[in-house]
Amino acid sequence: MSQRAKQRSGWSAALVVVVIASLVPVVWIVMLSLKTPTTVTDGSFIPHQWTLSNYKDIFNAGVFTSALRNSIGIALISTALAVLLASAAAYAIARLDFPGKRIILAVSLAVAMFPQVSLVGPLYNLWRQIGLYDTWPGLIIPYMTFALPLSIYTLSAFFREIPWELEQAAQVDGATPAQAFRKVIAPLATPGIATTFIIVFIICWNDFIFAISLTSTTKAETVPAAIALFPGVSQFTQPIGDIAAAAVVVTVPVMLLVILFQRRIVAGLTAGAVKG
Amino acid sequence: MAEIEFQDVTKRYPDGFEAVKHFNLDVPDGELMILVGPSGCGKSTALRMVAGLEDISDGELKIGGTVVNDRAPKDRDIAMVFQNYALYPHMTVRDNMGFALKLAKVPDEEINQKVSEAARVLDLEQHLDRKPANLSGGQRQRVAMGRAIVRNPSVFLMDEPLSNLDAKLRVQMRTEISRIQQRMNTTTIYVTHDQTEAMTLGDRIAVMRAGLLQQVGPPSELYAHPKNLFVAGFIGSPSMNFLTGELEADRVRLPIGEVALPQELQQKLGAGPGGGRRGVIVGLRPEDFEDASLVGDRSRGTTFRAKIDVLESMGAEYYAYFVVESERVSSAELEELAQDAGAADLPHSHEGSQVVARLDAASKVRQGEELELWFNSWHLHLFDADSGQSLLADGSDREQAAPAPPASS
Numbered sequence: 252m253s254q255r256a257k258q259r260s261g262w263s264a265a266l267v268v269v270v271i272a273s274l275v276p277v278v279w280i281v282m283l284s285l286k287t288p289t290t291v292t293d294g295s296f297i298p299h300q301w302t303l304s305n306y307k308d309i310f311n312a313g314v315f316t317s318a319l320r321n322s323i324g325i326a327l328i329s330t331a332l333a334v335l336l337a338s339a340a341a342y343a344i345a346r347l348d349f350p351g352k353r354i355i356l357a358v359s360l361a362v363a364m365f366p367q368v369s370l371v372g373p374l375y376n377l378w379r380q381i382g383l384y385d386t387w388p389g390l391i392i393p394y395m396t397f398a399l400p401l402s403i404y405t406l407s408a409f410f411r412e413i414p415w416e417l418e419q420a421a422q423v424d425g426a427t428p429a430q431a432f433r434k435v436i437a438p439l440a441t442p443g444i445a446t447t448f449i450i451v452f453i454i455c456w457n458d459f460i461f462a463i464s465l466t467s468t469t470k471a472e473t474v475p476a477a478i479a480l481f482p483g484v485s486q487f488t489q490p491i492g493d494i495a496a497a498a499v500v501v502t503v504p505v506m507l508l509v510i511l512f513q514r515r516i517v518a519g520l521t522a523g524a525v526k527g
Numbered sequence: 528m529a530e531i532e533f534q535d536v537t538k539r540y541p542d543g544f545e546a547v548k549h550f551n552l553d554v555p556d557g558e559l560m561i562l563v564g565p566s567g568c569g570k571s572t573a574l575r576m577v578a579g580l581e582d583i584s585d586g587e588l589k590i591g592g593t594v595v596n597d598r599a600p601k602d603r604d605i606a607m608v609f610q611n612y613a614l615y616p617h618m619t620v621r622d623n624m625g626f627a628l629k630l631a632k633v634p635d636e637e638i639n640q641k642v643s644e645a646a647r648v649l650d651l652e653q654h655l656d657r658k659p660a661n662l663s664g665g666q667r668q669r670v671a672m673g674r675a676i677v678r679n680p681s682v683f684l685m686d687e688p689l690s691n692l693d694a695k696l697r698v699q700m701r702t703e704i705s706r707i708q709q710r711m712n713t714t715t716i717y718v719t720h721d722q723t724e725a726m727t728l729g730d731r732i733a734v735m736r737a738g739l740l741q742q743v744g745p746p747s748e749l750y751a752h753p754k755n756l757f758v759a760g761f762i763g764s765p766s767m768n769f770l771t772g773e774l775e776a777d778r779v780r781l782p783i784g785e786v787a788l789p790q791e792l793q794q795k796l797g798a799g800p801g802g803g804r805r806g807v808i809v810g811l812r813p814e815d816f817e818d819a820s821l822v823g824d825r826s827r828g829t830t831f832r833a834k835i836d837v838l839e840s841m842g843a844e845y846y847a848y849f850v851v852e853s854e855r856v857s858s859a860e861l862e863e864l865a866q867d868a869g870a871a872d873l874p875h876s877h878e879g880s881q882v883v884a885r886l887d888a889a890s891k892v893r894q895g896e897e898l899e900l901w902f903n904s905w906h907l908h909l910f911d912a913d914s915g916q917s918l919l920a921d922g923s924d925r926e927q928a929a930p931a932p933p934a935s936s
Contacts, residue, residue: 419580421615422579424627424678425627
């Protein structure tokens with residue numbers, strides 16, 4: 252075996268290990284979701300009795316479907332707003348030289364570091380007083396706020412990579428700064444925007460702390476909160492099968508998003524702008 | 528169509544650095560003006576001020592008689608070709624070239640027609656639907672040109688448009704640019720650091736150094752009558768040789784011998800160097816040397832012997848290098864040139880100055896052997912040892928008594 256082939260097989264082996272390690276829990280939960288309530292705790296990996304009743308249950312219960320709707324709506328709106336605002340901020344940070352630029356970046360990073368759990372209490376009280384408790388905006392606002400620093404960071408890195416000359420070329424070609432951004436810079440930053448979008452979406456989608464604390468009814472309860480509050484069939488059964496089924500269902504949108512944007516994420520769109 | 532006027536234009540950066548200082552230049556309608564100089568001399572900054580990509584700190588810039596200091600780039604009716612082309616990577620060649628027209632809300636039909644026409648001129652027709660990433664360097668360069676010409680702007684600005692091409696393509700595109708510019712007859716400012724490009728392309732050349740304009744004139748004038756050491760060293764390839772000399776009434780004492788100054792040069796020196804002896808820097812172009820055995824009439828020059836250290840054959844001619852024992856010429860201007868050429872780090876010969884002579888291919892010269900050389904003393908350049916200013920170029924008489932040899936390319 253040549254040195255190269257050896258190296259290749261070594262890498263392949265490592266890859267297989269990583270893939271198995273990350274996939275086993277997923278397969279496991281899929282298997283759990285396909286078991287009947289009585290066999291859920293039998294310890295076998297493969298279900299003895301295959302069933303889709305868990306899926307039927309959660310969609311029939313009504314709690315889950317409304318939670319799914321809330322989750323999708325809230326996550327999409329927060330993400331869209333965050334990415335939109337972050338693009339503007341990141342563009343300014345990448346292009347302009349203004350006093351305090353570094354401080355703004357540092358502060359925004361500090362916001363990202365801030366322990367969210369310490370905000371939940373005050374927010375709970377505040378939201379109740381101003382009527383945002385258990386509403387969509389009540390979740391969208393904190394999600395957006397906490398997603399902004401990260402978005403600004405990733406996006407400004409992407410904007411910095413776009414040659415400034417392109418924008419100048421657009422200006423000379425007769426574009427206003429807004430046109431230059433819309434027609435030249437933004438299309439080129441699509442991979443960055445898509446990446447940021449996915450990251451932020453996943454953060455909002457998976458959030459538990461705000462969801463469980465700032466909502467109480469199906470009006471705004473998102474999936475993670477709803478799952479935690481799943482009732483069992485009777486008081487003596489754990490709703491493990493239902494939880495597993497719900498968990499499988501909520502991973503689907505994320506997977507779809509990633510697959511959808513994958514091609515855009517693959518960088519290299521800027522190749523050819525400068526001498527290659 | 529427009530005339531460009533710089534009136535005492537200065538570019539000062541916030542840290543106080545002046546990239547362009549009190550720049551005065553007039554580019555008449557339809558002229559191809561070359562801004563040339565080593566890197567950091569302010570030529571690109573000057574160009575970008577015309578484009579509106581840099582603010583003007585002081586002075587006035589006029590395009591077509593209107594002051595444009597505060598106009599946005601889009602309101603100046605200019606087109607610019609960038610060094611890195613700056614093609615929009617997400618657009619096809621067609622969209623790249625039509626982008627400006629589209630922004631100007633020109634009807635699609637007209638855009639198509641103009642783009643097709645430009646593509647035909649630039650031989651890009653079969654590439655119109657490709658993305659820039661799939662084009663070769665030369666094709667990208669042509670797209671960048673195309674983007675500029677479809678608009679038929681009043682001013683073309685080119686910022687080292689050929690510097691990313693390989694040598695052969697560069698020569699080809701150079702002629703292409705010259706052709707296009709002549710056909711469109713658009714006022715053009717072309718920035719380059721390559722003196723060959725400057726000499727071959729420009730109607731006039733403006734040489735810059737450290738933000739200051741050194742000399743403006745047609746290539747032949749800059750070649751034959753450089754105003755100072757810097758221009759003399761910059762224009763011409765291989766560049767001018769410099770030796771220290773001593774000026775005495777009607778002759779110059781050089782390390783390679785004493786040279787009687789021709790009448791014409793003496794006149795140009797003015798009322799006469801009455802002060803007796805005076806240190807000067809003498810410039811000798813490589814092409815003003817010749818193998819003495821090949822020169823019929825030696826009376827117009829001086830002969831001397833030198834041992835040829837290195838001989839480079841160019842086919843049509845030889846470049847012969849030899850060392851002249853003398854004090855090394857020291858001048859800030861020449862230092863800067865050497866630095867720009869990357870030659871500052873080369874080991875200098877301790878004994879003296881290296882001189883290169885351009886000899887006819889018929890010469891029997893051999894490397895390592897001594898040779899009798901002749902040089903044309905009518906073409907001597909004399910510079911003040913302190914200021915570096917030419918002692919000959921008084922600007923008033925520009926008679927072409929001795930026609931300048933063709934520029935090298």
